[in-house]
Amino acid sequence: xxxxxxxxxxxxxxxxxxxxxxxxxxxxxxxxxxxxxxxxxxxxxxxxxxxxxxxxxxxxxxxxxxxxxxxxxxxxxxxxxxxxxxxxxxxxxxxxxxxxxxxxxxxxxxxxxxxxxxxxxxxxxxxxxxxxxxxxxxxxxxxxxxxxxxxxxxxxxxxxxxxxxxxxxxxxxxxxxxxxxxxxxxxxxxxxxxxxxxxxxxxxxxxxxxxxxxxxxxxxxxxxxxxxxxxxxxxxxxxxxx
Amino acid sequence: xxxxxxxxxxxxxxxxxxxxxxxxxxxxxxxxxxxxxxxxxxxxxxxxxxxxxxxxxxxxxxxxxxxxxxxxxxxxxxxxxxxxxxxxxxxxxxxxxxxxxxxxxxxxxxxxxxxxxxxx
Numbered sequence: 001x002x003x004x005x006x007x008x009x010x011x012x013x014x015x016x017x018x019x020x021x022x023x024x025x026x027x028x029x030x031x032x033x034x035x036x037x038x039x040x041x042x043x044x045x046x047x048x049x050x051x052x053x054x055x056x057x058x059x060x061x062x063x064x065x066x067x068x069x070x071x072x073x074x075x076x077x078x079x080x081x082x083x084x085x086x087x088x089x090x091x092x093x094x095x096x097x098x099x100x101x102x103x104x105x106x107x108x109x110x111x112x113x114x115x116x117x118x119x120x121x122x123x124x125x126x127x128x129x130x131x132x133x134x135x136x137x138x139x140x141x142x143x144x145x146x147x148x149x150x151x152x153x154x155x156x157x158x159x160x161x162x163x164x165x166x167x168x169x170x171x172x173x174x175x176x177x178x179x180x181x182x183x184x185x186x187x188x189x190x191x192x193x194x195x196x197x198x199x200x201x202x203x204x205x206x207x208x209x210x211x212x213x214x215x216x217x218x219x220x221x222x223x224x225x226x227x228x229x230x231x232x233x234x235x236x237x238x239x240x241x242x
Numbered sequence: 243x244x245x246x247x248x249x250x251x252x253x254x255x256x257x258x259x260x261x262x263x264x265x266x267x268x269x270x271x272x273x274x275x276x277x278x279x280x281x282x283x284x285x286x287x288x289x290x291x292x293x294x295x296x297x298x299x300x301x302x303x304x305x306x307x308x309x310x311x312x313x314x315x316x317x318x319x320x321x322x323x324x325x326x327x328x329x330x331x332x333x334x335x336x337x338x339x340x341x342x343x344x345x346x347x348x349x350x351x352x353x354x355x356x357x358x359x360x361x362x
Binding site for chain 2: 021
Protein backbone atom coordinates (compact mmCIF):
# COMPACT_ATOMS: atom_id res chain seq x y z
CA UNK A 1 0.00 0.00 0.00
CA UNK A 2 2.71 2.36 0.92
CA UNK A 3 4.78 1.22 -1.99
CA UNK A 4 1.93 1.80 -4.32
CA UNK A 5 1.46 5.26 -2.94
CA UNK A 6 5.09 6.05 -3.32
CA UNK A 7 5.04 4.93 -6.97
CA UNK A 8 2.00 6.96 -7.71
CA UNK A 9 3.17 10.01 -5.91
CA UNK A 10 5.40 11.65 -8.47
CA UNK A 11 2.79 11.32 -11.23
CA UNK A 12 0.05 12.57 -8.92
CA UNK A 13 2.34 15.38 -7.93
CA UNK A 14 3.00 16.32 -11.50
CA UNK A 15 -0.63 16.06 -12.53
CA UNK A 16 -1.70 18.12 -9.59
CA UNK A 17 0.79 20.81 -10.34
CA UNK A 18 -0.06 20.72 -14.02
CA UNK A 19 -3.73 21.28 -13.25
CA UNK A 20 -2.79 24.02 -10.81
CA UNK A 21 -0.72 25.64 -13.51
CA UNK A 22 -3.54 25.54 -16.02
CA UNK A 23 -6.09 26.90 -13.57
CA UNK A 24 -3.84 29.71 -12.47
CA UNK A 25 -3.09 30.57 -16.08
CA UNK A 26 -6.82 30.75 -16.74
CA UNK A 27 -7.40 32.94 -13.70
CA UNK A 28 -4.60 35.25 -14.76
CA UNK A 29 -5.88 35.31 -18.32
CA UNK A 30 -9.36 36.32 -17.22
CA UNK A 31 -8.06 39.03 -14.94
CA UNK A 32 -5.74 40.35 -17.64
CA UNK A 33 -8.49 40.47 -20.23
CA UNK A 34 -10.87 42.28 -17.95
CA UNK A 35 -8.16 44.77 -17.06
CA UNK A 36 -7.49 45.37 -20.74
CA UNK A 37 -11.15 45.76 -21.49
CA UNK A 38 -11.72 48.28 -18.75
CA UNK A 39 -8.73 50.24 -19.95
CA UNK A 40 -10.12 50.30 -23.52
CA UNK A 41 -13.56 51.15 -22.28
CA UNK A 42 -12.28 54.07 -20.30
CA UNK A 43 -10.96 55.62 -23.48
CA UNK A 44 -14.31 55.24 -25.21
CA UNK A 45 -16.40 55.75 -22.12
CA UNK A 46 -18.77 58.66 -22.07
CA UNK A 47 -17.16 59.82 -18.84
CA UNK A 48 -13.76 60.57 -20.37
CA UNK A 49 -13.11 64.28 -20.74
CA UNK A 50 -12.11 64.06 -24.39
CA UNK A 51 -15.37 62.39 -25.22
CA UNK A 52 -17.31 64.99 -23.25
CA UNK A 53 -15.48 67.80 -24.98
CA UNK A 54 -16.20 66.30 -28.37
CA UNK A 55 -19.80 65.83 -27.43
CA UNK A 56 -19.99 69.45 -26.38
CA UNK A 57 -18.51 70.71 -29.62
CA UNK A 58 -20.74 68.46 -31.69
CA UNK A 59 -23.76 69.62 -29.77
CA UNK A 60 -22.87 73.24 -30.32
CA UNK A 61 -22.32 72.55 -33.99
CA UNK A 62 -25.67 70.84 -34.19
CA UNK A 63 -27.36 73.75 -32.47
CA UNK A 64 -25.80 76.27 -34.82
CA UNK A 65 -26.76 74.13 -37.79
CA UNK A 66 -30.32 73.87 -36.55
CA UNK A 67 -30.49 77.60 -36.01
CA UNK A 68 -29.15 78.16 -39.49
CA UNK A 69 -31.71 75.70 -40.83
CA UNK A 70 -34.46 77.58 -39.09
CA UNK A 71 -33.26 80.88 -40.47
CA UNK A 72 -33.10 79.45 -43.96
CA UNK A 73 -36.54 77.91 -43.63
CA UNK A 74 -37.92 81.26 -42.55
CA UNK A 75 -36.21 82.92 -45.47
CA UNK A 76 -37.61 80.30 -47.79
CA UNK A 77 -41.12 80.88 -46.50
CA UNK A 78 -40.68 84.59 -46.89
CA UNK A 79 -39.41 84.24 -50.44
CA UNK A 80 -42.20 81.90 -51.36
CA UNK A 81 -44.74 84.37 -50.10
CA UNK A 82 -43.06 87.08 -52.15
CA UNK A 83 -43.12 84.83 -55.19
CA UNK A 84 -46.78 84.13 -54.66
CA UNK A 85 -47.43 87.85 -54.44
CA UNK A 86 -45.49 88.41 -57.63
CA UNK A 87 -47.40 85.68 -59.37
CA UNK A 88 -50.71 87.18 -58.36
CA UNK A 89 -49.57 90.55 -59.60
CA UNK A 90 -48.35 88.93 -62.77
CA UNK A 91 -51.70 87.32 -63.53
CA UNK A 92 -53.55 90.57 -62.98
CA UNK A 93 -50.89 92.36 -64.99
CA UNK A 94 -51.23 89.90 -67.84
CA UNK A 95 -54.90 90.71 -68.09
CA UNK A 96 -54.09 94.39 -67.97
CA UNK A 97 -51.43 93.87 -70.60
CA UNK A 98 -53.89 92.26 -72.96
CA UNK A 99 -56.17 95.21 -72.54
CA UNK A 100 -53.28 97.55 -73.01
CA UNK A 101 -52.13 95.84 -76.18
CA UNK A 102 -55.61 96.01 -77.66
CA UNK A 103 -55.82 99.63 -76.60
CA UNK A 104 -52.44 100.37 -78.14
CA UNK A 105 -53.48 98.68 -81.35
CA UNK A 106 -56.61 100.77 -81.53
CA UNK A 107 -54.71 103.94 -80.72
CA UNK A 108 -52.12 103.24 -83.37
CA UNK A 109 -54.84 102.72 -85.88
CA UNK A 110 -56.35 106.03 -84.88
CA UNK A 111 -52.99 107.72 -85.05
CA UNK A 112 -52.39 106.20 -88.43
CA UNK A 113 -49.06 104.80 -87.46
CA UNK A 114 -49.87 101.45 -88.96
CA UNK A 115 -51.49 100.34 -92.15
CA UNK A 116 -54.97 99.04 -91.67
CA UNK A 117 -57.65 97.31 -93.60
CA UNK A 118 -61.17 96.21 -93.01
CA UNK A 119 -64.77 96.90 -93.73
CA UNK A 120 -65.69 100.45 -94.37
CA UNK A 121 -67.27 102.91 -96.72
CA UNK A 122 -66.03 105.09 -99.52
CA UNK A 123 -67.56 108.52 -99.98
CA UNK A 124 -67.03 110.77 -102.97
CA UNK A 125 -67.64 114.46 -102.58
CA UNK A 126 -67.71 116.19 -105.92
CA UNK A 127 -68.36 119.79 -106.83
CA UNK A 128 -71.87 120.50 -107.96
CA UNK A 129 -72.54 121.05 -111.60
CA UNK A 130 -71.90 124.44 -112.99
CA UNK A 131 -74.90 126.64 -112.41
CA UNK A 132 -75.03 129.56 -114.78
CA UNK A 133 -77.55 131.29 -112.53
CA UNK A 134 -75.23 131.45 -109.65
CA UNK A 135 -72.65 134.17 -109.65
CA UNK A 136 -70.62 132.71 -106.86
CA UNK A 137 -68.83 129.47 -107.57
CA UNK A 138 -68.42 129.01 -103.85
CA UNK A 139 -72.07 128.01 -103.74
CA UNK A 140 -71.45 124.72 -105.44
CA UNK A 141 -67.88 123.67 -104.77
CA UNK A 142 -66.77 121.49 -101.92
CA UNK A 143 -65.42 123.45 -99.01
CA UNK A 144 -63.30 122.32 -96.18
CA UNK A 145 -66.27 122.82 -93.88
CA UNK A 146 -68.12 120.07 -95.71
CA UNK A 147 -65.25 117.76 -95.31
CA UNK A 148 -65.04 118.65 -91.65
CA UNK A 149 -68.65 117.80 -91.20
CA UNK A 150 -68.20 114.47 -92.89
CA UNK A 151 -65.07 113.69 -90.91
CA UNK A 152 -66.65 114.67 -87.64
CA UNK A 153 -69.67 112.55 -88.34
CA UNK A 154 -67.55 109.63 -89.38
CA UNK A 155 -65.43 109.87 -86.28
CA UNK A 156 -68.45 110.14 -84.06
CA UNK A 157 -69.89 107.09 -85.78
CA UNK A 158 -66.77 105.16 -84.83
CA UNK A 159 -64.57 105.28 -87.89
CA UNK A 160 -61.19 103.93 -86.96
CA UNK A 161 -59.14 105.25 -89.83
CA UNK A 162 -59.84 107.81 -92.48
CA UNK A 163 -58.11 108.79 -95.68
CA UNK A 164 -58.82 111.63 -98.02
CA UNK A 165 -57.73 111.04 -101.55
CA UNK A 166 -55.48 108.31 -100.31
CA UNK A 167 -53.85 110.41 -97.64
CA UNK A 168 -54.17 109.13 -94.14
CA UNK A 169 -55.45 111.48 -91.51
CA UNK A 170 -53.64 111.71 -88.21
CA UNK A 171 -55.03 112.98 -84.98
CA UNK A 172 -53.16 116.22 -85.46
CA UNK A 173 -53.84 116.63 -89.17
CA UNK A 174 -54.94 119.97 -90.36
CA UNK A 175 -57.11 120.76 -93.29
CA UNK A 176 -57.36 124.13 -94.92
CA UNK A 177 -59.16 125.47 -97.94
CA UNK A 178 -57.31 126.99 -100.84
CA UNK A 179 -60.04 127.87 -103.29
CA UNK A 180 -60.75 124.81 -105.42
CA UNK A 181 -58.27 122.62 -103.62
CA UNK A 182 -57.84 121.76 -99.97
CA UNK A 183 -54.58 121.27 -98.19
CA UNK A 184 -54.18 118.33 -95.87
CA UNK A 185 -51.00 118.40 -93.81
CA UNK A 186 -49.38 120.56 -96.45
CA UNK A 187 -50.43 118.42 -99.38
CA UNK A 188 -52.89 119.74 -101.79
CA UNK A 189 -55.77 117.66 -103.02
CA UNK A 190 -58.19 118.60 -105.78
CA UNK A 191 -61.83 117.76 -106.03
CA UNK A 192 -63.44 115.32 -106.17
CA UNK A 193 -62.58 114.18 -102.71
CA UNK A 194 -62.67 110.50 -102.00
CA UNK A 195 -63.02 109.85 -98.30
CA UNK A 196 -62.44 106.36 -97.14
CA UNK A 197 -63.24 105.27 -93.61
CA UNK A 198 -62.80 101.97 -91.88
CA UNK A 199 -65.51 101.07 -89.49
CA UNK A 200 -68.87 99.38 -89.33
CA UNK A 201 -70.30 100.33 -92.76
CA UNK A 202 -73.95 100.24 -91.75
CA UNK A 203 -73.36 102.39 -88.73
CA UNK A 204 -71.31 104.88 -90.67
CA UNK A 205 -73.80 105.14 -93.49
CA UNK A 206 -76.81 105.38 -91.23
CA UNK A 207 -75.17 108.06 -89.17
CA UNK A 208 -74.43 110.04 -92.30
CA UNK A 209 -77.94 109.49 -93.60
CA UNK A 210 -79.76 110.82 -90.58
CA UNK A 211 -82.52 113.17 -91.76
CA UNK A 212 -81.16 116.69 -91.48
CA UNK A 213 -77.76 115.13 -91.08
CA UNK A 214 -74.59 115.46 -93.05
CA UNK A 215 -75.88 114.13 -96.37
CA UNK A 216 -78.88 116.39 -96.34
CA UNK A 217 -76.73 119.37 -95.53
CA UNK A 218 -74.29 118.53 -98.30
CA UNK A 219 -77.09 118.03 -100.80
CA UNK A 220 -78.50 121.37 -99.71
CA UNK A 221 -75.21 122.94 -100.61
CA UNK A 222 -75.44 121.29 -103.99
CA UNK A 223 -72.60 118.89 -103.63
CA UNK A 224 -72.64 115.54 -105.28
CA UNK A 225 -72.21 112.85 -102.66
CA UNK A 226 -71.95 109.24 -103.54
CA UNK A 227 -71.01 106.42 -101.24
CA UNK A 228 -70.45 102.75 -101.40
CA UNK A 229 -69.94 100.16 -98.76
CA UNK A 230 -66.87 98.07 -99.13
CA UNK A 231 -65.87 94.85 -97.48
CA UNK A 232 -62.22 95.59 -97.80
CA UNK A 233 -60.66 98.98 -97.60
CA UNK A 234 -56.95 99.09 -97.10
CA UNK A 235 -55.11 102.14 -95.90
CA UNK A 236 -51.48 103.02 -95.97
CA UNK A 237 -49.79 104.17 -92.84
CA UNK A 238 -49.01 107.83 -92.76
CA UNK A 239 -45.39 107.14 -91.89
CA UNK A 240 -44.97 105.14 -95.07
CA UNK A 241 -46.35 107.98 -97.09
CA UNK A 242 -44.55 110.89 -95.51
CA UNK B 243 4.61 26.08 -4.58
CA UNK B 244 5.96 28.54 -7.06
CA UNK B 245 4.33 26.92 -10.01
CA UNK B 246 0.80 28.38 -9.51
CA UNK B 247 2.26 31.85 -9.01
CA UNK B 248 4.26 31.44 -12.21
CA UNK B 249 1.12 30.31 -13.97
CA UNK B 250 -0.79 33.31 -12.63
CA UNK B 251 1.84 35.75 -13.85
CA UNK B 252 1.98 34.01 -17.23
CA UNK B 253 -1.81 34.13 -17.51
CA UNK B 254 -1.95 37.84 -16.65
CA UNK B 255 0.76 38.57 -19.17
CA UNK B 256 -1.13 36.61 -21.84
CA UNK B 257 -4.37 38.37 -21.02
CA UNK B 258 -2.74 41.79 -21.18
CA UNK B 259 -0.97 41.06 -24.44
CA UNK B 260 -3.90 39.57 -26.31
CA UNK B 261 -6.16 42.19 -27.78
CA UNK B 262 -9.50 40.43 -27.58
CA UNK B 263 -12.58 42.59 -27.91
CA UNK B 264 -15.61 41.37 -26.02
CA UNK B 265 -19.00 42.87 -26.90
CA UNK B 266 -20.47 45.11 -24.24
CA UNK B 267 -23.35 42.68 -23.75
CA UNK B 268 -20.98 40.06 -22.32
CA UNK B 269 -19.12 42.33 -19.90
CA UNK B 270 -21.36 41.12 -17.08
CA UNK B 271 -20.25 37.58 -17.75
CA UNK B 272 -16.62 38.63 -17.65
CA UNK B 273 -16.98 40.35 -14.30
CA UNK B 274 -18.58 37.22 -12.90
CA UNK B 275 -15.82 35.07 -14.37
CA UNK B 276 -13.22 37.27 -12.71
CA UNK B 277 -14.96 36.99 -9.38
CA UNK B 278 -15.38 33.23 -9.71
CA UNK B 279 -11.72 32.84 -10.60
CA UNK B 280 -10.60 34.92 -7.61
CA UNK B 281 -12.98 33.05 -5.33
CA UNK B 282 -11.68 29.70 -6.52
CA UNK B 283 -8.10 30.84 -6.15
CA UNK B 284 -8.51 32.04 -2.58
CA UNK B 285 -10.67 29.03 -1.80
CA UNK B 286 -7.89 26.77 -2.99
CA UNK B 287 -5.28 28.61 -0.95
CA UNK B 288 -7.48 28.41 2.15
CA UNK B 289 -8.08 24.68 1.62
CA UNK B 290 -4.37 24.15 1.21
CA UNK B 291 -3.64 25.97 4.44
CA UNK B 292 -6.39 24.10 6.28
CA UNK B 293 -4.95 20.88 4.88
CA UNK B 294 -8.28 19.86 3.34
CA UNK B 295 -7.17 20.55 -0.20
CA UNK B 296 -8.52 18.24 -2.88
CA UNK B 297 -7.76 18.44 -6.58
CA UNK B 298 -11.18 17.32 -7.71
CA UNK B 299 -13.01 19.76 -5.45
CA UNK B 300 -10.75 22.57 -6.59
CA UNK B 301 -11.06 21.94 -10.33
CA UNK B 302 -14.76 21.10 -10.30
CA UNK B 303 -15.42 24.10 -8.05
CA UNK B 304 -13.62 26.40 -10.45
CA UNK B 305 -15.47 25.30 -13.56
CA UNK B 306 -18.81 24.71 -11.89
CA UNK B 307 -18.82 28.10 -10.19
CA UNK B 308 -18.00 29.87 -13.43
CA UNK B 309 -20.66 27.92 -15.31
CA UNK B 310 -23.28 28.56 -12.66
CA UNK B 311 -22.51 32.26 -12.48
CA UNK B 312 -22.60 32.58 -16.26
CA UNK B 313 -25.87 30.66 -16.38
CA UNK B 314 -27.38 32.94 -13.76
CA UNK B 315 -26.26 36.03 -15.61
CA UNK B 316 -27.63 34.64 -18.87
CA UNK B 317 -30.97 33.90 -17.25
CA UNK B 318 -30.99 37.34 -15.64
CA UNK B 319 -30.38 39.07 -18.95
CA UNK B 320 -33.17 37.18 -20.59
CA UNK B 321 -35.84 37.56 -17.92
CA UNK B 322 -34.91 41.14 -17.15
CA UNK B 323 -33.77 40.61 -13.56
CA UNK B 324 -30.20 41.40 -12.60
CA UNK B 325 -29.49 37.89 -11.36
CA UNK B 326 -25.75 38.30 -11.93
CA UNK B 327 -25.81 40.55 -8.86
CA UNK B 328 -26.65 37.45 -6.80
CA UNK B 329 -23.56 35.71 -8.16
CA UNK B 330 -21.42 38.76 -7.52
CA UNK B 331 -22.79 39.04 -4.00
CA UNK B 332 -22.22 35.37 -3.21
CA UNK B 333 -18.74 35.38 -4.64
CA UNK B 334 -17.87 38.63 -2.91
CA UNK B 335 -18.97 37.35 0.49
CA UNK B 336 -17.11 34.11 0.01
CA UNK B 337 -14.03 35.97 -1.16
CA UNK B 338 -13.91 38.02 2.01
CA UNK B 339 -14.57 34.99 4.17
CA UNK B 340 -11.80 33.02 2.48
CA UNK B 341 -9.37 35.88 2.81
CA UNK B 342 -10.29 36.28 6.48
CA UNK B 343 -9.69 32.58 7.10
CA UNK B 344 -6.35 32.73 5.27
CA UNK B 345 -5.32 35.73 7.33
CA UNK B 346 -6.16 34.02 10.60
CA UNK B 347 -4.35 30.84 9.65
CA UNK B 348 -1.30 32.82 8.59
CA UNK B 349 -1.39 34.77 11.86
CA UNK B 350 -1.57 31.59 13.96
CA UNK B 351 1.31 30.10 11.95
CA UNK B 352 3.37 33.24 12.51
CA UNK B 353 2.69 33.01 16.22
CA UNK B 354 3.70 29.37 16.27
CA UNK B 355 6.99 30.22 14.55
CA UNK B 356 7.72 32.97 17.02
CA UNK B 357 7.10 30.68 19.99
CA UNK B 358 9.31 28.02 18.35
CA UNK B 359 12.15 30.54 17.94
CA UNK B 360 11.81 31.64 21.51
CA UNK B 361 11.95 28.02 22.62
CA UNK B 362 15.16 27.49 20.74
